[in-house]
Amino acid sequence: MTGRILIxxxxxxxLDTVGYGLRAEGYEVDSVTDGEAALRAAQNQPYDLVLLxxxxxxxxxxxxxxxxxxxxxxxxxxxxxxDTELDLVLGLEVGADDYVTKPFSVAELVGRVHAILRRCDxxxxxVGAAVRRIGSLEIDLARYRVALHGRQIALTPSELKLLVFxxxxxxxxxxxxxxxEHLWESSYVGDARACDVHIYNLRxxxxxxxxxxxxxxxxxxxxxxxxxx
Numbered sequence: 480m481t482g483r484i485l486i487x488x489x490x491x492x493x494l495d496t497v498g499y500g501l502r503a504e505g506y507e508v509d510s511v512t513d514g515e516a517a518l519r520a521a522q523n524q525p526y527d528l529v530l531l532x533x534x535x536x537x538x539x540x541x542x543x544x545x546x547x548x549x550x551x552x553x554x555x556x557x558x559x560x561x562d563t564e565l566d567l568v569l570g571l572e573v574g575a576d577d578y579v580t581k582p583f584s585v586a587e588l589v590g591r592v593h594a595i596l597r598r599c600d601x602x603x604x605x606v607g608a609a610v611r612r613i614g615s616l617e618i619d620l621a622r623y624r625v626a627l628h629g630r631q632i633a634l635t636p637s638e639l640k641l642l643v644f645x646x647x648x649x650x651x652x653x654x655x656x657x658x659x660e661h662l663w664e665s666s667y668v669g670d671a672r673a674c675d676v677h678i679y680n681l682r683x684x685x686x687x688x689x690x691x692x693x694x695x696x697x698x699x700x701x702x703x704x705x706x707x708x
Contacts, residue, residue: 482527482596483507487517489535500585514538521547533559548574554595554636571676576637613649613707632684641677645705654702
């Protein structure tokens, strides 16, 4: 695969190792060592994906993610230590697409990068897909747009992919493992939390009352579905 990737981490060993692994796969890689430099680079240069360490000098990865999401849909992958679950949840809540916990293998991380970029390629190539309408919800993959009651809703790449997956078969109930395997191409149990947070984020954007969802519905002890009513 090809693409341009920004890596932001204050550990030089990670920059060197991850950068080498991604370049070996054909990616062009830039690296920075603090959050301010990451934000500046991502705002001024076109990247296909951004890797952000959660804990960095000057600006945290979570804050960089939040600021980027104000005007960018670039895919964002967070790097987080195993004992910082709160940080990882916050990262997903402000718009990150996925995460990898430290320590990780380069092969695992490269696999996650491949999966995210394949999702984006699928979305960009879906020009022939007709606009999907489920009630007052409208999904236009060709233009990367989602509208509710005629009002455009900004979604992250993973949120859009999740919504499209549920919209393929409205009223079909999917387990979290089915969603994970489709979206993240992995059955890694840690992804279950990411799945729940993306569902939560979608509800914040698509539900009249997110605490009482009527569109993205939980089916107890089974999973989630997109309701047509």
